[in-house]
Amino acid sequence: MQIGVNLSFCVKRWVTPQLWAPIVRETLDLDLVQFSFDLIDPMWPDDLLAELAEELRSTAKQHGLAIHSAFIGLAHYTYNQLLHPNPRVRDAAEAWLRRAYRFARLAGVERVGGPLGAIASRVDGEEAESIAEVDYHDLVARLIRLSAAAKAESLSELYVEPTPLRREWPWTIAQAQRLSADLAGAEVPWKYCLDWGHATFEPLYGRYRAGMSPWFKALGDSVGMAHLQQTDFQFDRHWDFTETGGVDPAAAAAAQREAGLADRPVFLEVFYPFERDDASVLSAMRRSIAQIKPVFA
């Protein structure tokens, strides 16, 4: 299996390719990267983005790194994106993604993905079981349009990352299957990025229904990749593997292989508090990769 790293650990630290490329290649001994839009905001000016895309492309090549995909990070996920209650804010999120696709093409990155968005909460704190049908249909129409936009930028694959929130979509396997069916005719295929801290979130799914294997098996060919993290199943922790949690890397690799998904890449995606010192982050990343790489490779 291909194992790579999402640049989430570099956010606000090793923010240029000249900084993160040697860390990924030499310190972590990896050659597969998932770029994070926490390092570059697609809303920055066009000419700056063009310069940064070229820098990303050439520095990755120089260090022998393949950039598999570019993913939405913490910054953009903070907003409600394509499901904001105001349709004009949804339009702004759609425009953001078009700019993200364009940046990816300029950087030579063929695949883009992330979570789709969240409806608003209610004033009384009650949560509906899922988003309304009218919001779902609007979302599907936007994803179809976005797929055409991705085609125009020569992208090869787009990803939806399911998140464990009733206000987002999809958060159940059935919702994911329905969305896949509704996106079947998209010009650039929409696949899933499944995360070991999302499908396993017990407060939402319950202790006995939480788990990654059912998602792998039910979604099968629709699965494009997995995000790996350590977590306690009580929150979406995005810890590294120096932390104690419920994800056993060997069992995670076995679950993916058993579902017939050994050809889908896996990316470690971990976040550190901004105030944690750099040396301990590098040390923890090195020890995490040393632990999981032999299991997945």
Next chain:
Amino acid sequence: MQIGVNLSFCVKRWVTPQLWAPIVRETLDLDLVQFSFDLIDPMWPDDLLAELAEELRSTAKQHGLAIHSAFIGLAHYTYNQLLHPNPRVRDAAEAWLRRAYRFARLAGVERVGGPLGAIASRVDGEEAESIAEVDYHDLVARLIRLSAAAKAESLSELYVEPTPLRREWPWTIAQAQRLSADLAGAEVPWKYCLDWGHATFEPLYGRYRAGMSPWFKALGDSVGMAHLQQTDFQFDRHWDFTETGGVDPAAAAAAQREAGLADRPVFLEVFYPFERDDASVLSAMRRSIAQIKPVFA
């Protein structure tokens, strides 16, 4: 003392004034708000921002809420802002702030602030004691320019929020004093927003030097407000006061009064995991405000 709430607890949940205004006014029984740019990105289109600013202004008025200020949130803080290694990215961050000032003016909000930025980390993980002089002088020049931009938008006050990171500025009292002196001639005054989870961060300051009172006393008139949170002093937690930590609200209020800063407002600023359920967030917020309001008011 005036006690209010930063809308950080509303991020990705109660994202429109129609949703958060009744929660602040009725559920929390507060009338003072600090708006968060995690709810509205100043990079959204001009006409949309104008519409959202008008909605913010009129809904706040209708609910009897004063919007004291608008602050940078998690989304923008994720980037390196005014200290990014690439000067053109710094320019983009400066442009972002100009748009934030414009939005504030349109919404009738007179004050804007937040952390300033972070230099990049080194590949070897070593951390310099502080940013380079050349970066500091560039930062000061940008803050002077931004003050002029704020004047053009009729703002009355700007804020720097010190953060406990060597790669940001200022992280020591001496740095903050130097910056205040260098910004003394600014057209709109730059003041400090001090945070109970920043000045108290023991891994950086050491157990016996960490603390808020020295900052209050040394910076005096330069202090514009305080951010309140519960924390364990080991990370910048931004917990609410249903959590167990080291901040005693009564002692916090006393420290601010003793420093002669009883006329500076205090804002509770807490963040919840996106996946936590809405009802428990509302309940925890209500209990937190009930605990701290009598102490500060």
